[in-house]
Amino acid sequence: MIGIKGKKYLSTCISWRVLSVITLALMMSFVFSANAYSQASVAVDSEETPIDVVEDEHQEKTVEQMLEPFAASVVRIRNRDRLCCLGTIVADGLVVTKRSELSGMVTCITADGSQIPASLIASDQLDDLALLRLLQSGTEAKKLPPAVKFIGDKKIESGDVLFSVGAGANPASVGVATVSPRRIPVAQPTCRDCVDLGLTVSVQSQHEQVVMTRPGKGWPETQTIAGARVNRVYPRTVGERIGMLQGDLLVSVNQQWVPNAAMLRSIGSRVRVGQTVHVVVVRAGALEQLSMKIDHFLRRVYHDRWGGGPFSERRFGFSTSIVHDSLLAPSQCGGPLVDLDGNVVGLNIARSMRVATLAVPSARVRDFVTRFSPVQLGSSN
Numbered sequence: 001m002i003g004i005k006g007k008k009y010l011s012t013c014i015s016w017r018v019l020s021v022i023t024l025a026l027m028m029s030f031v032f033s034a035n036a037y038s039q040a041s042v043a044v045d046s047e048e049t050p051i052d053v054v055e056d057e058h059q060e061k062t063v064e065q066m067l068e069p070f071a072a073s074v075v076r077i078r079n080r081d082r083l084c085c086l087g088t089i090v091a092d093g094l095v096v097t098k099r100s101e102l103s104g105m106v107t108c109i110t111a112d113g114s115q116i117p118a119s120l121i122a123s124d125q126l127d128d129l130a131l132l133r134l135l136q137s138g139t140e141a142k143k144l145p146p147a148v149k150f151i152g153d154k155k156i157e158s159g160d161v162l163f164s165v166g167a168g169a170n171p172a173s174v175g176v177a178t179v180s181p182r183r184i185p186v187a188q189p190t191c192r193d194c195v196d197l198g199l200t201v202s203v204q205s206q207h208e209q210v211v212m213t214r215p216g217k218g219w220p221e222t223q224t225i226a227g228a229r230v231n232r233v234y235p236r237t238v239g240e241r242i243g244m245l246q247g248d249l250l251v252s253v254n255q256q257w258v259p260n261a262a263m264l265r266s267i268g269s270r271v272r273v274g275q276t277v278h279v280v281v282v283r284a285g286a287l288e289q290l291s292m293k294i295d296h297f298l299r300r301v302y303h304d305r306w307g308g309g310p311f312s313e314r315r316f317g318f319s320t321s322i323v324h325d326s327l328l329a330p331s332q333c334g335g336p337l338v339d340l341d342g343n344v345v346g347l348n349i350a351r352s353m354r355v356a357t358l359a360v361p362s363a364r365v366r367d368f369v370t371r372f373s374p375v376q377l378g379s380s381n
Contacts, residue, residue: 036174051290063163063171066342070165072145074335075108077101078115086167086334087132088148088347089122097334097350099123099130100314111167114142122372127360128314128349129368148336150362150369154343156181156322164326164348164357165335172335173357181361184352186303188317193273195298197264198237198305201228201250205259208282225282227251228258229317234305238271242279242292249282273298308354315350315358322346322359334356 029048073089087097087108095108095118106118111116117134136142147228154164156177164174206229211220227249233239250258253267254277271277271294279290304311312330322337328351337346337359 005178031170032179041173050367051090061342067144067171067183067338070148070336070338070344071168071207072111073148074165074167076112076167077118077334078103078107078109079369080292083109083331085331086348088334088336089144089146090131090365091147091373092144092368093134093136094147094373095132095134096347096365096369097130097132098312098314099128100312101126101226101330101334106132108132110142111145116142122368125318126319127364127368128318129347129360129365131369131372148344150336150344150347150366153363154339154345155226156339156345156361157289162322162324162326162330162345163338164332164336166332167335172327172332173326175324175357177322177324178356179321179323181320183320184316184318184323184358186316188314193296194269195238195267195273195294196234196275196305197253198234198239199230199244199250199264200232200234201230202266203261206249208285209283210282210287225249225251225287226259226323227282228264229259230281236298236307237294237305238277238298240293241298242277242290244290245283247283251287252278252279252353256276274316291329303353306326306354309351311352312350315352317360318349318360319364320361321349322361323352324357324359325355326357327351327355328357 019028024267033098075087075089075095076083077085077087077095077097084101085098087095088098106120108116108118110116117135119135120130121133122131123129134144141213158177158179160177162175162177163171164173164175205226207224207226210223210225212223228245230239230244230248230250233244233246250264253257253264254271256263258264260266273294273296278292281290283289310330312333322345324337326348328348333348333350335348336344337348339345344362346361347365348357348359351356351359
């Protein structure tokens with residue numbers, strides 16, 4: 001038997017269930033009606049008002065279409081049986097490229113695969129530019145693609161999208177300008193076998209207690225050792241390869257005391273590929289000696305600590321440069337740099353650091369070419 005309160009509770013539950021079922025039915029009816037209306041609308045539209053796709057005659061070019069004329073004017077340069085870099089045709093029979101990659105006989109390979117010998121007629125040491133003349137006889141001379149025109153001084157700002165034109169239909173790389181054009185205050189290393197120890201150490205000397213046993217004495221003594229604290233060991237460097245650890249107290253390098261960061265820089269500047277380097281550190285309260293012979297794979301400079309590469313052999317010490325983060329191989333330097341509007345804003349001249357490729361601004365390329373060529377550089381492609 002169910003009491004009065006039980007009957008009321010049961011009645012209430014049934015009422016809520018009935019209400020829920022009715023609500024659900026109404027929602028389903030609405031959904032089906034909306035779906036049917038949508039299908040009917042589509043059917044009516046498809047039967048009575050067919051949609052015509054009309055090509056916009058002012059439709060913007062794709063990136064490939066925009067860069068195609070420039071790519072046709074890019075040549076690959078072979079020097080000493082290797083493809084060393086790119087070159088850009090800037091006038092009839094003239095090609096501008098990267099000077100430091102050239103030595104001896106040079107051959108330019110055009111977009112259609114033709115191989116044309118070339119001779120060096122001018123160079124600019126500061127910007128590492130070279131001007132080549134294609135050597136073609138009158139009867140066998142091939143018609144060359146239109147010259148790329150380096151014009152004006154269009155202002156480049158940080159964040160501008162830039163396309164690096166290569167020897168093909170697609171851009172060699174795409175990136176953005178990281179800073180406005182400027183002179184990079186980094187000198188080109190003159191030492192070809194220098195290395196970077198790959199260590200960041202304390203500016204001032206620090207001390208640790210070390211337990212040592214002096215020769216001739218049978219008991220240990222505690223001594224205070226001074227050195228430079230290792231704050232960081234960079235990968236792929238001498239420091240990592242030799243076994244240095246963060247937190248070590250660096251005492252000496254090649255028998256020279258290292259009290260601070262300044263002394264480490266001085267000692268490190270004299271370390272060369274092929275040498276054996278000897279290091280003394282304090283680790284876990286004891287002295288440890290580490291040593292290794294430096295192979296050529298560790299030939300790096302300070303700016304390579306962040307990885308990346310391969311880098312151009314000549315990659316620092318230019319005049320005003322456009323800095324962008326496009327990833328180019330050294331052999332892809334020498335081609336034009338183009339902005340979103342299709343303007344040639346520079347000539348890629350060096351893969352400099354992990355996220356830095358440098359380009360010579362168009363104005364400087366134009367001035368260099370016009371100094372040595374009677375052909376005036378006019379309007380762009």
